Amino acid sequence: MPEWIHIIYRGVLFLILLFLMTKLLGKKQISQLSFFEYISGITIGSIAAEVIMGLDNNIWHGIIGVAIFAVIPFFVEILSLHNKKIRDVVEGKGTVLIKDGKLLEDNLKKEKYTTDEILQLLRGKDVFQVNEVEYAVLEADGKLSVLLKKDNRPLTRKDIDLPSINEKEPHTIIMDGEMIDDKLASAGKNRAWLKQELDKQNVTIENVFLGQVDSSGQLTLDLYDDKIQVPKPQEKPLLLANMKKCQADLELFALATDSEKAKRLYAANARKLQESMDVLSPHLKG
Template sequence: MPPWIEIILRTLSAIIFLFIVTKILGKRQLSELSLFEYITGITIGNLAASLSIDLDGRWYQGVASLAVWTLVAMGIEYITLKSKRLRNVLDGKSTILIKNGDILEENLGKERITVDELMEQLRYKNIFSLSDVDTAILEQNGTLNVLLKKENQPLTPKMLGMTVEKELFPEVVISDGYIMEDTLTSIGLSKSWLQSELKKRRLQEKDIFLAQVTSSGSLYIDLYQDKIHPVHVDAGEKNLLYTLLNKCEADLALMQLSTKDPKEKEIYKQSAKQLQREIKNLKPYLK
C-alpha cells in the first residue's frame, strides 16, 4: 500500500476514534476543562496525531494507548463524582478574592494573581470601582464571579414589590424552511396555528430562514432574503411607559415620607435612587 494512502486511512480512523472518545467522555471535554481534563485532551490529541503519520509504528499500539487514556479518564471522572476529597484534589476549590468589600491579599498570592489582573477581570464584568464589589470568587475553571453590593445591584421587580408573570422559553419553530412540529407540540401550539400566522403575513415555509415563538407568545420571523422586520414600538406606548416609571419613582418617594420606620425609609430611599438611575438610562429610548 502506498504511504500516502496509509496516512489518509490512519487519519480518517483517528478522526473517527477521537469523535467516539469525545462522545464517551461527555460534554465537559468541550466546555470549561479541569486541569486533568486539559491534560487528557492534549495527550489524546497528540496520540491520535502520531498514530496518523507514524508509519513505522504499529497502529494497534497507538489504539491501545488511546483506549487506556480514555478508560483512565472515564474512571477518574466516575471517582470524582463519588469522592469530594478527590474532586478537590483534581479540580481544585473556589477561592474568595474579595469578601465584604475587602481584598484578601493572601488568597491573591495563593492563586498567583496580581492586583492588575484582578482589576482586569473586574473590568470584563463592567465593574470599574472596587467600592461597588461585595464578594468576588475565583472558580475552579478560572472564571471570576462577582456579587455587587446591595445598593449597586440592578433594580428588579421584586425590589419594587411587583409580581411578574412567568416568562416562557423562546422556541425555534421553523429552521431552514422546515417546520419543527415536535417543538410546536411541546409548547402547546399546532402546525395549523403556525400556517395561519404565516398566511396572515403572506409567507410560505420555504421563504423563512428562522421563525421563533418569543417569550410573549408572538412570532418572530427572519426571511432568506434578509428582509428585516423590526418590532416598532408606538410612540404613545413609549410615553406611557416613561410616565409609569416616573409615577413609580414618585410613589416610592411618597412611601419614604409616609413611613416612620427608619429601615423602611432607607429601603424606599435606595429603591427610588435605583429607579431614578434606570429611568435616566432608559430616557434616550423612551423619549
C-alpha cells in the same frame, strides 16, 4: 523487566508529575495562557510523551502509553464522584479573591494572579470598581464568579414590588423555511393560526429562516433576507392603548355628568380598569 512494564511505570509517573506541575502553576494555567505558557505546556507534554513512548518502534508499547493517560483519569474521575476529598484534590476548590469590596492579597498570590489580571476578569463581568463587589470567587476551572453589593445589582421586579412574570421556553415552529408540526402543537397552535399570522406580516413560510412562539403566544420571525424588517407584534400594545383610552374616557364622563349616581359608577369602573392595567401592563408592553 519487560519493556511494557517500563512504559506503564513511566506513564503513571509522568501523569502524576504533570498533574502536580499543573497544580503548582495554578488555575490560571487552565483558564488563560500567555504565549510563553502555551509553548511551555506543549513542550512539557511532548517531552513526557517522548520519554514514555519513545523506547522502540513497537506499536503496542505506544498503545499502552496512550491508554495510561486515558484509563487513569477515568478511574480518578469515578473516585472523585464519590469522595469529596479526592474531588477537592483533583478538581480543586474555589478561592475567594474579593470580600466586602476588598482584594485578598494573600489569596491572589496563592493563585498567582496580578491585580491587573483580576481587574481584567472583573471588566469581563461588566464590573469596573472593586468596591462594588460583595464577593468574588475564582472557581476551580479558572472562571471568576462575582456577586455585586446589593446597591450595585440591577433592579428587579421584586425590588419595586411588581408582580413576577413566569415565562416558559419559546417554541421553534419554523426552521430553514420548514414547519415543525410537533413544536407547533406543543405551543398550542395549529397550521391555520400560523398561516394567519404569516399573512398578517405578508410573509411566506419559505422566506422564514427561524420562527418562534414565545410564552405569551406571539410569533417572532427571522427572515433569510436580513434587509427586510419584520414588524413587531402589535396586538398587546394596542390592547393596552385601548384600555388606557377607555379608562381616560370613563374619568372624563365622571367629570362631565351631573348625575351623582352616574359619576360614582364611572369613577368606580375607571378605578377597576386602572387596577387591571396595573396588573396587565408588564405582560402587554411590547
